[in-house]
Amino acid sequence: MTGGDRVVVTLEISAKETVAEGVTAVTFVHPTGARLPDWTPGSHIELVLPEGTVRHYSLCGNRWDPYTYRIAVLREQQGRGGSAYVHDVLCAGDRVGVGGPRNHFPLVPSDTYLFIAGGIGITPLLPMIYQAELLGADWQLLYGGRNRDSMAFAGELSAAHDERVHIAPQDEYGLLDLAFWLGTPRTDTKVYCCGPAPLLAAVEATCADWPPYALHTERFTAAEQAAPVRDTPFEVDLRRTGRTVTVTPDVSVLEAVRRAGAEVLSSCEQGTCGTCLTPVLEGRPDHRDSVLADHQRAANDCMFLCVSRSCGDRLVLDL
Template identity: 50%
Template sequence: MRLEAEGVMSLELQATDGAPLPEWTPGAHIDLLLPSGLVRQYSLCGDPLDRHRLRIGVLLESKGRGGSQEVHGRLRVGQKLAIRGPRNAFALQPDQSYLFVAGGIGITPILSMARVAQRVGAQWQLLYGGRARRSMAFVSELQALGQGRVEILPTDEVGLLDLDAIVVAAAAGQHIYSCGPAVLLDALSARFAEAGLSERLHLERFAPVVPVPGAGTGETLKVILARSGAEVEVPPDCSIMGALRAAGHQIASSCEQGICGMCETRVLDGIPDHRDSLLTEGERARGNVMMLCVSRALTPTLTLDL
């Protein structure tokens, strides 16, 4: 455990038996199963070539749901924890040039992306914003890695990130990878949509775009499971995942807010009503996958690859 910046703790995890850990790629995250029973998702920010260590960064959120407070206040070096994963819903696609945009703790997945971009000889630049320099983690590590490619942009020193310049870079052909607070990602999404460049913007969110919908959000839905032939009715006050579980079907999940991708399922027939914060507009338009934890349907029936 190491304090990386004000309010940011990094954890380095190793297998208890010293065995190699699972392979992972930049943008991946793990589920951390905390002693209290809480499960939280954290992006990996180490080196994908290091098979003996997984590193995560955790921002202390005093008004959060309790996970970060447990990490900072109760975990100790040498303590045994369970994890699930890694999984990747924010994969870095092969390219010759990248522009990375990080806000605050959103630097964690971007750090591993920058490291791999540097290793493969790609052109890359990182814009790293935060409230103040003292709260921005991994600054020295990034500057040593980037050798002039990294701009550290604390708001209290230089103001907000120049979103227009980021859009211009995308218009010139660059793909933009960004992670950070909702206010940054929402603003980028709006600018890129206005410019017709949404497909060049790749985002990872730590929270849903909108609150997860609750009861009374639609009509009763019939879900057909193609592999078993089973049919399950999903009432308006229940998620598809909840109805399937109630009928005895095991569905893997983690965040249950539509942001981690663990419950992503292929759709064979019907039109999903996407309510997640993960799929791109293009992926939603294709309609061949959905997140069972929050999404429903625009048709009376859905057939799933389950």
Template identity: 55%
Template sequence: MATQPIVREFEADLTVVSAVEAATDVAVLTLAAEDGTALPPWTPGAHIDLVLGEDLVRQYSLCGSPGDPDRWRIGVLRTPDSRGGSKAVHAELGEGARVRVRGPRNHFPMVASPRYLFIAGGIGITPMLPMIAEAAASGADWRLVYGGRSRTSMAFLDELAAYGDRVSLLPQDEAGLPDLAALLGSPAAGTLVYACGPTGLLDAVEERCAVWPAGSLHLERFAAKAAPETAGGDTGFELVLQRSGLTLSVPADQSVFEVCKAAGVSVVGSCLEGVCGTCETEVIDGDVDHRDSILNDEEKESNEFMMICVSRCRSDRLTLDL
């Protein structure tokens, strides 16, 4: 199954109508159109881009209600190793500020299931909030395991309290790390696992779920997975842009995205690490070397789309719908 289509047509300046500190170093912003215009619809797992500067675009999960057409809510963690995004949000986007927004798009869609296990680490709770609301509304059997450094660092605890014992809170300074062996040691029939959080947590969840049925695990990463080393290094290939009528050369030391931009082709990118999905492009022909952290194994095998910021081509020629 391919990821949901990228919505490119909506881009607008929205106003921060509310900005609160929901936990230590976590700012929760509510955004709306100044004139009250309804915002595009979205589904659980979707995120938006905040354009915070000329070369500073960051993605944040929508964590409000898909049923509210007028407002979007996001949660942003201020990180000590920030490359500028979280610092800009915390320093500049107080109530009344305006910010350029693009999206939404969804590469972490919620698949219908009778049972779910949600695992969140830190700010990874944000995409889970609308997911558990939908699971509860659908009558599905579900459980959320939510870990963080400490209780004061964990946002949205008041909202989660309404779900009672379906939610397990695991502040590390009180309860230690989640027991993934107990949670995931035996595959549970008919259960989908959704996980979001730090790389270490997701790598461990992925390892534990290796014995689960295909399609059971759904991950959203904040940082790219380490790419396997290519024997002999990367090689160049010919790039055919079918709609543009161009044939270009992609050298070993440049990405498809970089080559397209240099040729004046209109392409949109953001993270340039294969995490956000902004540059997703339809593949017409060619054996793609998928290096992103978004597509699952089935989607990569289908070879229908690729993230042109990181993925390359194993064959001599790659043809894209650009």
């Protein structure tokens, strides 16, 4: 299955272990022992489960190990079943489809970093911390969670980095003291934050006076969006498929192009994971995702089909 240039390969689970209360780490290898595609800090993979469910998870292992991918999965009590399947059904030796890796949360160069994690949001930050340490950058981690038992990798982070790591479970310290950490804007620091929506909203509000592009976030749930630019049908031309489809207000572009025979890999269908990113050849998308930065939206050369729509009468997609 492909979406744009996306390809799903079959990998084998080599190890599965509990790393915190409600968090399971899973390690993948190629069944033949072959080298896996390289990745960069902030990358994620799409896990295509045997019953067809697709979920995306941040890579949190050693990016310099070319033979393994590692993810950590939180059991979502109110989820759609993907995390429960990983926890309860998958075992070492099982084979699953994997798409990616790709990166919508890249680590940009900086002399100084402040990493802020909430719960399972620690996962994409782990390789970033390793990279910052490798490059000799100055960095600190502020890590919050429900309680210590639920905070994956907290112990090993503290043991390895001591004074750079600040563990603040909510049941011991309350909410993270963002005013202390972010109250004074700094021109030499990049802030990377991943976690639940309330944390991201609080960090964004506290960083309002920071320099542009100082704050980088990754979301688990979609940000609130205004009403679509238009509430009338529009046409979508599929350049490679050679078909034109009409997208009505009650149908997503993703659903419409699939009906036309285009195979597009998707996961969250909320505009947060980046799985269904598709090149735009002509037209202006109405971007409604929670992934692209402002300058990426202004380029109008790609869109997320699950939530984004069209500003005009016609879009041409590379599908």
